[in-house]
Amino acid sequence: MNLSCLRPVAERIFDETRALAFDGVGITRDSYGAGESAAASYLGKLAEAEGLAVRADRAGNLVFSLTETPSDAPVAWVGSHIDSVPRGGNYDGLAGVVAGLLCLLERKRRGSHGSLPIEVVAFRGEESAWFGKAYMGSGALLGKLSEADLLLTHRSTGESLADCMRRCGADVEAIRAQEVLVDTSRIRAYLELHIEQGPVMVARELPVAVVSAIRGNVRHNHVVCAGDAQHSGVVPRWLRRDAMFAVADLVMRLDDHWRSLLERGTDLVVTTGVVATDPAEHSISRIPGKVSFSLEARSKSSDTLEAFYQVIRAECNAIERQRGVQFEFDRRLLSEPATMDRELCAKLARACEATGAAHALLPSGAGHDASLFANAGIPSGMLFVRNANGSHNPHEAMEIGDFMLGVEALANTLERLD
Ligand code: GLV
Numbered sequence: 001m002n003l004s005c006l007r008p009v010a011e012r013i014f015d016e017t018r019a020l021a022f023d024g025v026g027i028t029r030d031s032y033g034a035g036e037s038a039a040a041s042y043l044g045k046l047a048e049a050e051g052l053a054v055r056a057d058r059a060g061n062l063v064f065s066l067t068e069t070p071s072d073a074p075v076a077w078v079g080s081h082i083d084s085v086p087r088g089g090n091y092d093g094l095a096g097v098v099a100g101l102l103c104l105l106e107r108k109r110r111g112s113h114g115s116l117p118i119e120v121v122a123f124r125g126e127e128s129a130w131f132g133k134a135y136m137g138s139g140a141l142l143g144k145l146s147e148a149d150l151l152l153t154h155r156s157t158g159e160s161l162a163d164c165m166r167r168c169g170a171d172v173e174a175i176r177a178q179e180v181l182v183d184t185s186r187i188r189a190y191l192e193l194h195i196e197q198g199p200v201m202v203a204r205e206l207p208v209a210v211v212s213a214i215r216g217n218v219r220h221n222h223v224v225c226a227g228d229a230q231h232s233g234v235v236p237r238w239l240r241r242d243a244m245f246a247v248a249d250l251v252m253r254l255d256d257h258w259r260s261l262l263e264r265g266t267d268l269v270v271t272t273g274v275v276a277t278d279p280a281e282h283s284i285s286r287i288p289g290k291v292s293f294s295l296e297a298r299s300k301s302s303d304t305l306e307a308f309y310q311v312i313r314a315e316c317n318a319i320e321r322q323r324g325v326q327f328e329f330d331r332r333l334l335s336e337p338a339t340m341d342r343e344l345c346a347k348l349a350r351a352c353e354a355t356g357a358a359h360a361l362l363p364s365g366a367g368h369d370a371s372l373f374a375n376a377g378i379p380s381g382m383l384f385v386r387n388a389n390g391s392h393n394p395h396e397a398m399e400i401g402d403f404m405l406g407v408e409a410l411a412n413t414l415e416r417l418d
């Protein structure tokens with residue numbers, strides 16, 4: 001299948017969405033907020049102008065199709081997200097939605113509905129950067145958001161997730177009741193194209209790749225280490241209860257555990273960030289009495305996540321005893337790892353092969369909406385497209401030629417589903 005005539009359409013969409021969301025440094029499309037809604041309304045108008053059917057689902061996500069598909073007909077879903085992290089790049093998420101739209105446009109051009117109709121879903125709220133919770137749009141559809149999740153607040157406006165969702169047209173009462181808002185039995189397959197967010201494909205010169213599995217994570221958005229704020233000159237080391245040294249000690253202990261687990265072949269990445277003392281009272285002459293920080297561990301194995309989480313808590317207990325501090329944890333958040341469907345992986349690999357591009361099977365370190373569908377029992381598969389300079393920064397650099405190879409592989413795979 002030759003989709004090269006759609007390349008200018010893709011270029012135009014990426015240019016126009018970039019212009020809509022450029023914040024002076026990078027791309028900002030806040031989840032269930034103004035930035036994301038601007039992208040949704042742009043894509044909705046564009047799709048309608050191209051003669052596609054557009055509707056919103058009960059979680060406020062946008063759904064595109066060739067025609068109004070009868071709601072009980074089997075379909076293939078092609079999805080990804082339209083939000084971004086603050087000052088992020090234009091391709092994380094959006095590339096997958098544009099890829100799906102091009103597949104629909106290609107079918108429209110050929111006047112073919114395929115043996116399995118396609119619905120393209122532009123998910124809202126995938127990024128945890130805004131509310132401290134990932135997969136909100138897809139999670140809401142699958143009945144996975146809790147009351148506590150709905151009370152989370154937007155990092156800039158302070159509004160609750162429930163209010164923001166309602167403003168975007170979501171049925172918050174049904175979401176709160178954890179109703180499953182979509183008939184999952186009709187979704188024969190869930191496919192997602194996404195940029196690779198790490199450096200592997202550039203290093204291995206792979207324009208496209210098939211994803212084998214998606215790491216899950218265990219997180220705390222906000223941990224507080226409380227010690228004793230005192231004059232920095234007068235308290236000897238043995239009498240200090242320094243929250244900053246305690247947090248640094250924790251970070252170095254976790255780094256040691258991480259290194260030895262890696263030596264044993266365990267799949268694990270560990271991150272801490274958002275480290276802060278209170279600017280209203282901090283000073284170079286004051287021993288920090290309170291330090292807050294975030295904690296995240298990711299792995300392809302749920303057992304590893306749980307075991308490492310226990311290590312974190314045990315080290316915190318030890319540091320509390322040794323340094324006279326106290327750690328207070330907010331709600332623990334868990335996203336389960338996921339395995340992509342074997343048959344779909346094989347079909348995606350054959351479709352990559354047919355493009356003539358070098359490809360490989362790679363795990364995803366980043367999280368994706370696909371993990372929720374895979375864990376809900378829907379056969380799910382993902383394609384990666386090469387992207388330089390990593391992601392969650394303004395420097396993402398996907399070549400349009402690589403993207404079109406990915407779209408071709410995606411379109412070919414969709415033609416082989418029934
Ligand atoms: C998604 O962007 C993630 O944080 O993995």
Ligand code: MN
Pocket residue numbers: 085092127392
């Ligand atoms: Mn992301």
Ligand code: MN
Pocket residue numbers: 081092093126194367368
């Ligand atoms: Mn993403």
